Amino acid sequence: MSGGTRTSGPAATRVLVINSGSSSVKYQLLDMADDERLASGVVERIGEPGGVADHMAALRQVSAELAERGLGLDSPELAAVGHRVVHGGTRFTGPTLITDQVLAGIEELVPLAPLHNPANITGIKVTRELRPDLPQVAVFDTAFHATIPEAAHRYAIDAATADRYGIRRYGFHGTSHAYVSRAAAELLGKAPAEVNVIVLHLGNGASASAVRGGVCVDTSMGLTPLEGLVMGTRSGDLDPAVVFHLARVAGLDIDAIDSLLNKKSGLLGLCGVNDMREIGHRMAADDERAQLAFDVYVHRLRRYVGAFMAVLGRVDAVVFTAGVGENSAAVRAAAMAGLEGFGIVLDPERNAVRASGARFVSADSSSVAVAVVPTQEELEIARDTYALARG
Structure with a gap:
């Protein structure tokens, strides 16, 4: 210990x-x-x-x-x-x-x-x-996402089957998204009810959320933490028919497919390692698999940023948090590159600075702020616990 x-x-x-x-x-x-x-x-x-x-x-x-x-x-x-x-x-x-x-x-x-x-x-x-x-x-973990409207949480499968077995989008990392979205509003000098933010929780597990006025309206993870962004060992979004194909053609059973998608996919499956720092070292040595893994990771990230900008309509800030989000300037730079048409302009010097506190990494000319906010999930849990215990 x-x-x-x-x-x-x-x-x-x-x-x-x-x-x-x-x-x-x-x-x-x-x-x-x-x-x-x-x-x-x-x-x-x-x-x-x-x-x-x-x-x-x-x-x-x-x-x-x-x-x-x-x-x-x-x-x-x-x-x-x-x-x-x-x-x-x-x-x-x-x-x-x-x-x-x-x-x-x-x-x-x-x-x-x-x-x-x-x-x-x-x-x-x-x-x-x-x-x-x-x-x-x-x-x-799921509680912050309970406000997602039915149009966003409902999967387009037989409704009776979905209702019977609880199949819907739940979302995860909720304590992190709750804490970071409020901290981002504070960084902007506004109340949470006044701002719309996209939170990117990027660790070994990774998820995105769209938060309108302090309320979550969409998120990338689904029934389980497997859906959404590319993660350390999880595939993220996948055509469901891949499961059928692996069963019919590769002869894999459900447990083997589960293990493949949750433990042997994502960055690990693409290049053999799931640590973004190691991937960066390998990219510097011209490792093509590492470069591809990075590119796939960033492409998925940009898709969700674009989708959630459309969901929110107006975005005040894109906020990076968790291990990769807080520490990888390369991921932040690649994810935000070329988005000037959406009002997002990164400041390379600010982005390159390593610091422990909440900070902006966008340029002064950026109409959409880009920020890094260290997550404090334990503090969020403690606050919720203390408030309820006292009440």
Whole structure:
């Protein structure tokens, strides 16, 4: 586990944010009196050789690590625990105080997120066992996108079948899109209700959203996090008939196709690596596969920027966030190149500067701002959790 700490703050203003994955538990402890991070860390390789045995052991390790620094899970200064939950379906469209009934509802959504929700549920159960007296809140990746109108979230398949099995666009990375869209409005010096922004969350997973007046009206991910942009190991948009073709011609079963599209595609499938930094090094060495992977990545990105400009009608800012979005000047430059006719003019010098804070990278003459806003998903979860726990 790795982590860092700050001194303790006022009583009952702390929120512990838990992101429980299948083989890791990430955490942050924040003081909501001033939004300061008190501690953070990760327990990895759960259930693997050299790692802890299970999630109970992992969370006990988190508690012990915090206790060593006077920030223990049993502290009376802890107001609540916030849990990241990937899929809330149509049932959970906002932060939700966790009860037995809510937990059962999250379990019913496992078929929509079989790789993520079970691990999230395990983290909830273990933390409730460790602190049954403490308010615990589920914050859903899908919630920010629940405002998407039916014309945008409805797939054009048999309506009865879609309704029966919950097939629709849900969207993900919602806590990031919510935080970044508001932070972008602040950077513009306006209220969120006054601005339209396109948020590009570009990490190993990647998604785009169109946010009108602080409300999400479209997003690139769909029923699952597979749809949309090219990602580290995920294909993004794909003709559905590719699945039929692979089954009929290649003889692949559903599990093999699932693995191919989610774990062996995207940048990894195109050039053998999924790290944009390594791709940049290979491009500099004239690696044609790396160049193609970069070009495919950027082309898909530009398609969504153009589509969401049409959806919004007026765009005040295009905002880059997450690992690639915040750190790859090359991706930002390529994605925005040639869009002067749409009012987008990048400033090469501003774009090349590496900085940690929110900033503009567009030219003063650009009628559509281009910005970099570091995402703070844990802070967004903590704010939602604290507000609900206090209310």
